[in-house]
Amino acid sequence: MKYRDSEGMDDAFFPISPFMIFPEAYGDFGIYLRKGRNYLLFTREGEQFSRKHKNILHENGIQEVYIESSQKPSYDRYLEENLSRVLLDDSIPLSVRSSVFYYASRMVVDDLFRNVEDLLDRPMLDKLTNVVRSGIRFLALPDAMKNIIPVMSRNFKVPTHCVHAFIYSAALFGTLGASEQENIDLGLGAILHDIGKSTLPKMVLYKRGRLNSEERELIRLHPAKGVGMCSQVPLGQVCLNSILFHHEKGDGSGYPAGLTMASIPLHARIVGIADVFDGLTSRRSFVDPISADRALSMILEPSTGLYDPNLLERFAEVLTQAGAAGLN
Ligand SMILES: [Fe+2]
Known part of the structure; x- marks a missing residue:
């Protein structure tokens, strides 16, 4: 040595x-x-x-x-060349591949949040697309979700949350039988949905206690800011809609446009569910996580009218099959 x-x-x-x-x-x-x-x-x-x-x-x-x-460029190339093959290699236990997938996604998204300034560039988009494409194929394998959920961190950080939103959105959207390209576009939308927060001060993002009105306004800008940051790379409407409208709520109380359920694009409704579920089940600086079971019953409550009931039902099924509903 x-x-x-x-x-x-x-x-x-x-x-x-x-x-x-x-x-x-x-x-x-x-x-x-x-x-x-x-x-x-x-x-x-x-x-x-x-x-x-x-x-x-x-x-x-x-x-x-x-x-x-x-030697980071060499490592990035190595990851790009091997990730897909490793994730689909049956000779590697599913639990090990789940960790590979989770660490790879987190590494790329951490990189994104550390390095992105005003605009997402093409090399970064290519890295994200590689992770999303490989991840979608991997998540479609039987029992993949069952193995990933126990690996997922319960501590809330925005980049980690973006990875989680991708995992939950992809698992839910995967039940709808869409084309691979549409799945990739949705996956990119989910993994990028909070990219607009990369420019916000950490003291606002992770503030303990209530935000004041000025801070709330700042936070409410992140969907539009996110779409703006993606303006120099080719991204489909599915992806852009997911970023822009993931905080819309079925009763019109969301932002930035105050759309009601029928007007919220399908993909944004999916990312919205994944977003709120991960938020509720993660530990934040000011609040403890709640169990997956409780989070589901809170957002499943149909009288709230906030989330698409058909998608919620599907999401509950996905989580139950993955054995997540009992997680604390
Ligand atoms: Fe958000």
């Missing part, structure tokens, strides 16, 4: 889960372990990451390995 001094190199490495290094794949990047302030070379560029390597990490309880930031 080769030592490399990390002094003054805080941004020189980025962490990934060992799940994100695939067996039988060669990467043009070295993999490092961290010891205090030092990074130790574990496997070198072009070296195959073998089962033996994996076992060493597992036996030592290592949850994170590191890659040099300068």
Whole structure:
């Protein structure tokens, strides 16, 4: 093992889960372990990451390995080339593939929120499309949802929430028999639905307690801001509708347009359900999560008229089949 001094190199490495290094794949990047302030070379560029390597990490309880930031483009290429194959490889247990899918999605969306400024660019869109396409195929496998739900974090953060909204929306929309392209467009809409929040101050996003009227107004701008941020890349209407209208409510009390149920585009109604369900079942700075069961009975209450009852019924079925309804 080769030592490399990390002094003054805080941004020189980025962490990934060992799940994100695939067996039988060669990467043009070295993999490092961290010891205090030092990074130790574990496997070198072009070296195959073998089962033996994996076992060493597992036996030592290592949850994170590191890659040099300068080699991030190589890692991104490696992920793009291997993700779809790994997710559909029957020889890998479904529970392991679920973690791969979840970590890959989170990594790409974290990247998006960290790096996007005013406009989403084409390379980032391509990375998101790869995750969404692979994820939709994976989520269609029997028992995929059953394996993913226990892996999902219960702590609310906007990028993680976007991944969750994608998972729930894709699982629900997958029951409607739409074309693969429409599923991808919906998936992109879900994963990007809160991109407009990337420019909001964290002290507003994660504020403990009630927002004042000025802060509420700021938050209410995020759907339109999100669509604006996507204006330089080719995205279909399904995707843009999902971003713009995911806060509309069936009784007209939502925003930005105050549409009533029949006028809210189908895809936005789906993302709206996924959005509120994840919000209720996640721990926020000011409120504890509630169980999936309680969240479902709250939003399933038909008298609220806020959500599409047929979609809610379908969503409840998806969650019950995935064994999520009993989750606390
Ligand atoms: Fe939102």
